[in-house]
Amino acid sequence: MHHTPEQRAAFDILLNDPRLRRITDFAAELCEAPIALVSLVEDSRQRFLARTGLEATETPREQSFCAHAMTGANIMVVPDATADDRFRDNPLVTGEPGIRFYAGAPLVSADGQPLGALCIIDTKPRPGLTPLQHEGLLTLAESVMTLVEKKRARVALEAEARQVRDERDDREQRFTILADTMPQMIWSTLPDGYHDYYNARWYEFTGMPEGSTDGEAWNGMFHPDDQERAWARWRHSLETGEPYEIEYRLRSADGNYRWVLGRALPMRDSDGQITRWFGTCTDIHDQKTAMEQRELISHELSHRIKNIFAVINGLIGLSSREDPEIRPVADKLRERVMSLGKAHDFVRPHSDASRPTKRQSSLQGMLEELLSAYQSEDGTRVSITGDDIDIDDRSATPFALLFHELATNAAKYGALSVPDGRVAIDMEKGTDRVCIRWHEQGGPRVSEERKTGFGSRLIEMSAERQLGGKAERHWNEDGLRVEIDLPASSMIRL
Known part of the structure; x- marks a missing residue:
């Protein structure tokens, strides 16, 4: 049988x-x-x-x-x-x-x-x-x-339990082998944050005996200046279940501190309860050092470019003093150069300390910086609404010239020339096209004669020749309206 x-x-x-x-x-x-x-x-x-x-x-x-x-x-x-x-x-x-x-x-x-x-x-x-x-x-x-x-x-x-144990042992062995072959330091903790596992890379990096950094002892491996900050972030993740991510300095086997990126995610059961945390430490010291060096170079280049702008403005000022009759044109030219300088400073590479509050690829952020001189204390004189649009250093220059001309003209002849005047900028991003609308309100009635000046031609040149779109102006009873239609591909390099 x-x-x-x-x-x-x-x-x-x-x-x-x-x-x-x-x-x-x-x-x-x-x-x-x-x-x-x-x-x-x-x-x-x-x-x-x-x-x-x-x-x-x-x-x-x-x-x-x-x-x-x-x-x-x-x-x-x-x-x-x-x-x-x-x-x-x-x-x-x-x-x-x-x-x-x-x-x-x-x-x-x-x-x-x-x-x-x-x-x-x-x-x-x-x-x-x-x-x-x-x-x-x-x-x-x-x-x-x-x-x-x-x-x-x-x-x-018993056979089923044996199979479960064998499968678990096999998974643990596979995990251990995989973890030990990875370049990152890998660790895990119990739900309360007690560290009970480190891969071979951790002990190789720290030079510590196996098991010596279990529990809370791992915090002693951080740079003294980073310990409180790292612990606060870790406690926050344990209390909320949010992913853990932080940069800190970790003592290496030679006694020196190196920058690492620490990350961790919780593992949950079917009821959503956290059963374990798995984390990694990635050595980013060389990248961070390279970024700091790049920041120094960026600062130096930016300083030199600003010096060039300053020299250009100085030459323009010197020329206007020698030939007073060109002073009005020289003043306008200096303002345009300054707007280019602001655009350059916004999109240039930055460190965490010098980076603008707005994303450097944000058109809204650059316009807020560019038009800050015209803004009221309550932030209502110039409003920017709609979709934010990504830009790069290539498109920042024509945008700076275009909106500088619109703003200076509004300050001389339009809505920004009177205390109660307002400018509304609305941005709309489609699949292939971008539409930006400039609308002045509350200012004196504007004559269409403005369109024949150099500033008008500069607006057309920026929109059409440099950005590949078009700018249409409408002199309405309630103020100037400008509709700028541009291809999305001209905003940022793909």
Whole structure:
């Protein structure tokens, strides 16, 4: 018979089990028989898991009475084996133990699979079992199967637990191997933040003995100036479950401190409860040093460019003093150069300390900087609404010239020339096009004559030639309106 691995394991465990032996002893006494067996029928043999009155532990399957009994629905009774065609020539009948009478209750698993029989054997023929013996043998067979099924279930549960442990050990081994091969330092903590794992890279970087930085000891590896800040950020993540990210200096094996980027994310169960934190420390010291050097170079270049703007403005001023008749043009030119300087300073590379509050790719941020001289204290004189638009250093220059001209003209002739005047700038970003609207309100009525000046041509040149779009002006009763339509591709390099 084919038995599952769990059944075979259960049978091996139950072999000679004292509980089964008590059942065969009781069966023999109940039925007044010299022999009682719990027989397990297999492919080529029958094994006796428990036996009373018999020395043999197994016999060949072809000699088995129980192989017949286990297929029935009730107890199989053989009153005299010598008179039964199935068994008269059986060696167990013609030889030892000299079977004459046999009664076997089938042992069937919960899924209907016949396993063997609980049987009693006598060496003398008998007419059968009494009703009490018949019922008792069935009850004892049920007890045998209860033991077998419990043991099988326990074996299956233990096998499943073993498989889970093996799979977990395999996952842990895979994780450890993977973690140790990564260039980052990897760590994990319990939900309360207690550090209980570091990969090999951590110990290699810090030079600390394994296990020496468990718990809260890891904080001692931070630069003293960074400890309080790092702990505060870590406590915030533990309390809120928010991702952890911070830059700090970590002491390396040679005793020097290097900048690292620390990050961590929580792992949650099906109820959303945090079960563990996994984090990394990435050495960013070389990048940070390079950024600082780049910042120094950027400052130096910016300083030199500003000096060039200053020299240009100085030359313009000197020329206007020598030729007073060009002073009005010179003043306008100086203002335009200054607007270019502001645009350059906004989009140039910055460090964290010098970076503007607005994104450097933000058109709104650059316009706020450029038009700050015209803004009121309450921030309502110049309003910028709508979609923010990304720009780069290429598009910043024509934008600076364009909006500088609009603002200076408004300050001389339009809405910004009177205290109650207002300018509204609205930006709309589409898939392929960008539309920017300039609307003056509350100023004197504007004449269309303004469009013939150099400033008007400068606006057209910035919008059309440099940004590849167009600018349309409308002199309405309530103030000048300018609609600037540009291709999105001219805003920022892809």
